[in-house]
Amino acid sequence: MPAGHGLRARTRDLFARPFRKKGPTHLSTYLRIYKVGDYVDVKVNGSIHKGMPHKFYHGRTGRVWNVTKRAIGVEVNKQVGNRIIKKRIHVRVEHVQPSRCHEEILQRIKRNDQLKAEAKAEGKIISTKRQPEGPKPGFMVEGATLETVTPIPYDVVNDLKGGEYLGLEPELQWWCCSAEHRMKILSAAILFLAILSISSGLAIFSDNGSFIYSTVMLLHTCSDANVLFACPLFSFDLFLGAAWGFTEAHSVWIPEHRCYERTKSRKCDSHECMHKCSLKPQGAGRCTGNHCICTFYCIEPPK
Numbered sequence: 001m002p003a004g005h006g007l008r009a010r011t012r013d014l015f016a017r018p019f020r021k022k023g024p025t026h027l028s029t030y031l032r033i034y035k036v037g038d039y040v041d042v043k044v045n046g047s048i049h050k051g052m053p054h055k056f057y058h059g060r061t062g063r064v065w066n067v068t069k070r071a072i073g074v075e076v077n078k079q080v081g082n083r084i085i086k087k088r089i090h091v092r093v094e095h096v097q098p099s100r101c102h103e104e105i106l107q108r109i110k111r112n113d114q115l116k117a118e119a120k121a122e123g124k125i126i127s128t129k130r131q132p133e134g135p136k137p138g139f140m141v142e143g144a145t146l147e148t149v150t151p152i153p154y155d156v157v158n159d160l161k162g163g164e165y166l167g168l169e170p171e172l173q174w175w176c177c178s179a180e181h182r183m184k185i186l187s188a189a190i191l192f193l194a195i196l197s198i199s200s201g202l203a204i205f206s207d208n209g210s211f212i213y214s215t216v217m218l219l220h221t222c223s224d225a226n227v228l229f230a231c232p233l234f235s236f237d238l239f240l241g242a243a244w245g246f247t248e249a250h251s252v253w254i255p256e257h258r259c260y261e262r263t264k265s266r267k268c269d270s271h272e273c274m275h276k277c278s279l280k281p282q283g284a285g286r287c288t289g290n291h292c293i294c295t296f297y298c299i300e301p302p303k
Contacts, residue, residue, distance in 0.1 A: 011055050015046035022047070025094055032098070034072055038064045039099040042074060042091060051092025061099050072096050 002009070025048065034040065042057045051071055056078070066073025071090045078087045112128040119126040 008055065014055060014058060015044050017046055029094055032093070034064050034067055034093070034096075034098075036064050036067065039102050040064055040072065040074060040096045041099045042076070042095060043097055045094045048092065048094040051090070051095060053089055053091045053095060057087075057089060057091075061101055066090070 008015070025045065039061060040063075042053055042060050042062060044052055044055075044058045057074075057076055060076045062074035062076035064072055065075045065088060068090065071092050073088060073090050074096065075086050075088050077084050115126060115128060
């Protein structure tokens with residue numbers, strides 16, 4: 001910090017001319033008329049050294065109390081200790097400019113006088129006091145709809161593009177498989193059913209082939225786990241459960257969405273728990289509530 005405390009100390013940037021404002025002073029500065037009582041802003045022009053006020057008054061607003069040949073007498077408030085005193089200084093016209101601090105007050109006075117005159121003509125009594133802005137008024141939101149968005153469980157969508165389909169429902173697994181994969185399933189099902197018929201002498205077929213596909217998927221699962229010989233021991237309960245589920249379930253084909261909409265229990269219709277399709281190819285999801293278990297999916301139909 002510099003040690004000097006001169007009259008213009010530390011005013012290198014304070015009194016510098018603005019960008020692209022250098023050059024001679026405009027003629028309008030000298031032709032402007034000031035009257036006693038006008039409000040002016042003290043703004044020092046660094047290019048005019050004569051009649052320059054002290055740096056304390058730069059940026060202050062004062063009131064004209066005297067008008068001389070080349071200077072303006074300005075009355076400015078200054079805080080000295082614990083009091084505010086009025087300082088009267090003379091500055092040249094190059095260092096002052098008209099202030100707009102009084103424009104709003106004059107407009108409000110004019111507007112209030114007009115309102116008072118109108119109220120007096122009508123015989124009313126009004127208040128011209130300014131009131132603070134209150135809270136925003138309430139309003140009704142119309143047209144808004146609630147949309148519940150839930151993620152699809154990972155076990156439901158298990159790599160529908162050529163991967164394993166063990167996490168899906170048996171009927172959904174069948175529709176999600178490719179044509180080549182279906183042929184493999186049918187060929188394996190025929191072989192497994194032949195072995196099962198010979199061993200047990202009993203073959204149970206359901207209407208839509210869920211028994212066949214469940215058997216094949218069970219065989220596929222057991223072959224991966226190397227427990228092929230243990231599969232016939234607990235496969236009968238799985239077959240009955242799949243057959244019961246497909247008997248109670250019903251599917252609806254939606255042409256415009258190219259998808260199936262299926263519910264596992266008819267209670268879903270009564271409780272309005274029917275889930276719409278996701279409008280995305282090969283999308284699947286599941287909803288388990290207190291009264292229903294729904295499964296919905298959207299796939300390309302078999303050709």
